[in-house]
Amino acid sequence: MDVAAPKSKSSTNMPMVRRHCFGLQLKSAIIITYIVIGTVSAGAWYYYKTVCDITRRSDLLHAQKLSQALSLAAEGDLRSGRFSALDNLAKDWVKDKHVAYVSVVDKGGQVVSFASGDGKVGLWEKHTKFPAAQVSIKHHGENHIIVAQPIVARDQLWYNERLAGGVRLVLLIDATRKTLAATRGKIFSIAAIIVFCAIPTGYILVWQFMVRPIRKLARITHRLARGDYSARAEFTQRDETGELASAFDHMADQVSSMRNELLANNVQLEQKVAERTEDLQRANGRLYDEMRDKEEFLRAVSHDLNAPLRNIAGMATMISMKWRDEIPEEALARLQRIQTNVDRETSLLEELLELSRIKTRRQSRQLVDIGQMLGELAETFEYELTSRAIELKIDPSMPTLNVEPNRIRQVFQNLIDNAIKYMHRQAGGRICVSHKLVEGMHEFCINDNGPGIPADQQDRVFCVFRRGDTGNTSGADGKGVGLAVVRTVVSTYDGQAWVTSAPGQGASFFFTLSAKATAEQKVQQELQREVRQEISCG
Template sequence: MHPEDNQRVGSISRSLVWRQVVIIVSTVCVFAVGFHYLLVRPALSELIEKHFQASSDAARDKLWCVFGYVEEALRVNRERMRVGGFDFGDYRQFNTRFAPLLRQNAWISSALYADDEGRELLLLERGNDAWTNRLSGLPGANGRSRYLDLQGTEVTREEWRDIGYDPRQRPWYAGALKLKNEREVHWTHPYAFFTTREPGITASLRWQAEDGHVRVLAIDVLLRDLSAITAEIGIDTNGKVAVMTDDGRLLAAPELQGTRTEDLHTALMQPVAVNGQPYLAASYAAWKRSGSPEDRILSYLVGEEKWLARFDGYKLNGTHLWITSMIPADKFSILHGGALSALGGLGLLVLAGGITMALSLSRRFSQPLEFLAAVSKRIGRLEFENGATVKTRWLEVNRLAAAQSQMRSLLKGATQRLEGTNEELEKRVAVRTQELEMANRELQSFSYSVSHDLRAPLRAINGYSTLLEEDWGDRLDEEARSHLARIRTASEKMGELIDGMLELAQLARKELDPVKVDLSEMAREVVEELRGASPDRQVRVDIEPDLTALADATLLRNVLSNLLGNAWKYSEKTPAPEIAFGKVQQQDEAAYFVRDNGAGFDMQYAGKLFQPFQRMHRDSEFAGTGLGLASARRIVERHGGRIWAEAEIGKGATFWFTLGSY
């Protein structure tokens, strides 16, 4: 130990004395506050827990009165419709069956009936015995929907609307098809209803009719009526109860008094952080910070006021809701008190004896510890020679000395084994490195060999088919000439595939040469090449100026050529094609994008988009090899970035990529 260490660190004797004093004082303090923390605080916690549990149970019971009733109504009416049959065109029969259900339950806004042929019948209550029927998928309707407004049972207005509606694309229909059996009921995530745009959730179930077609029956539940339920529940007089989603959207408001219907519609389905109720936003933020616990009471601040909250999960088949109970903490005032003065006197009596005992113990205890500390330093320097043993009156010190001796022996053996293991590992690494280098050379040789061996027969096929067409073309009929053309097209396609495969294989071997690249200028060059190849096309192209990046210029041009080329190709059937290239700052990284308004694709197949030979469209629609996006992905990943896509069928696609630390 250095001299300055002696100045900073006290001796063990003084340390023991002061620790004895601390123990005595601490004991007095523990007794003084023990009553509070062992009796008063647990009782208070139990009281708070009971209040929150009662609130949660009341909310569960009331919500189940709604959700359970809806599920049972679906099952009962499904059995009636299964037995009695039903005609999609007979809206009056449907209204007769479901209008009483909607009249009796304000929180049910509509009933829907659909099948796997795209037919659907909707009954929507508009209040004051006013109703709307929508009939979709009718024969001869050419995709239009028939709308009927009724007052009671009399039709007051009828019109046909082309709304592009297909019930099979709605979440309640898709959810019903995923059910394991016909007894189950599926609940959607909260969403805005297609017809009224009001926020709500939909329950649905399915069955298979005698004709083999699948039928789906659904009921819409309005969120604004769930708010009436939560507004009636509270924790004492100042408590609040709300229902939220996992991502913090409000489904049932905690209070309705003085709230306009328009304001309630605005607040529902919105994040609680923007709904104007700070205690809701603060409770959700505290819940997220705590890791989204269930059935645990959380403490948080609303301004300078302390609040308590608990989140209880409410699971429906297909979605998960959270019952949120909140109350100001001052409702439960914590009682303070103690007997510190009485315990203080006892502590002073014990203090003098404790100091005397500590001084005596410290002198006997410090000497063997200092010796063991010196031996430990030698072990730390990997000096494993045998040290002298320590024998004292203290069992613990003797055990420490024995453990130190055992540790010295174990470390000595482990060090010797580690040295041998390191030598063996170095040999294995050298062998593996040599094998990997040989494998890479064989892979490169194989790639060039495959290229040569595949191109030779392709050139022969192409050459002989050309000679046959030139020398014998006038003697062949139209069908034979068509077959020759297909042969030449197929051979050219195979050539393109070979080029793509070689390019994809070479990307993994090419050394990166990062330089500052003008992405805007590079994109303009690619677009000019595309315009030169298709001079008749009129495409609007927007390129954000002054975009630069540190990357390999050759490889990055390959990425832009593939992405802009795809945007150019897949927008060729669009009446007014538009392509955009730009950048968006996402947190701590820049994301570049190429957007078009072309054919788009179905996002459920997006996982296969960047795999070799995977295409979203047939060759008859858009030509291609299926290797361009795979190459782009490999280049982006070599730069430490990532690439992904967003699209919608018929509305275009947006391809994003980042370049990592480049």
């Protein structure tokens, strides 16, 4: 079952590829044009060259046969010395418009008779000076062929042969050249007709068998990309285009099947998320009720314990004031101890109650200059620092954070107070407060050169009523709540608190505050907007 789902932003706004002015059809037509022109031109040129060669050989063969015929005609008159007959023979031959010059030579090579059809006797005599016995046939320029053929005298039985002389013949072949020029024009005209017929034919064939199927496949691809998962090519061709369309249809089937599975899984996931959300809401409700009950319990306990403690303190104060002169000094000292212990327990109850309220009752935030806050704390602890010869160093590069002033002040106050209380040195004590930004977290460090904390006790010091136990800390005043308050406060800013120490080498208390959680309100809103945009795009 195909589960309908809204189209994603990426599919509906899919960028279309801009078609270039030189498309596949035009490119294919240009390639075909070049191939057709090249092939036809090469074929026409080859055919023309073949015709020229055949015509050239035909002219030479024709000239050779004419010279042989002339030599046979002139043989009898030359042997008999009838030179007038030879003159008449030569004049008869030059009457043909294709014969430019005819001459007959004796066996010594001397011209005995000649005739010219174009009047260039001197020119042709110069180019026909050959020995009588030489056989020669060659082209002279583009329009003439010069032939030299010996005249051989034979007896009646054709047994004996002797040189009698020779004939010289110049033939005009301009008609052949004109015929070749006309033939060449016809060949290239036919080639041009073939080219002009082949180009549109090739263009149509490319459109029908290449471009049209590819454009159809492109349109189907865009339909699939826009969310129409029923789009199929269904080509019937048995060529590469049909193979490509078949592969596309197979891919579309797989995409559609995977999409249906994904949608079904999304429905199941949404159901599970809804169930888990409902469970979480119920758990949060129970947790809220438990925290409220716990707070009410602590408030009731604090009230119920504070009432008798106040009564005890009041009775002790009344007795010490009313019967001061009658009561022994030891009894007065005991009454004073009662008053001190009552004040201590009352303070402890207040701190426990405040510890329970840190996560449930958040205070208003404001921008706090941490450096200025630490300066005010230095003035607060000025007497203890001076009396115990302890130097307090504060890193000047402290940030300004959007936090709850009183609780962040309480964090620094508890850590600095602990460092002062547990300092075992009579002189040379040192406490350093530093800051650095590490991977989106503000990391603060309060380092001292006090007695240090054993490794097995470093985790427990952040628990309520747990204190580090060293030989130098047994007399230090403390309730075991201060570091628990530190860890709880920094956890509300997505931070952590820990300590690194070694006995006799001092201790370094670290805590972190998230840069996002402590950013100015405008920055937080911008970060939340970016997170929402990432979630919506995802």
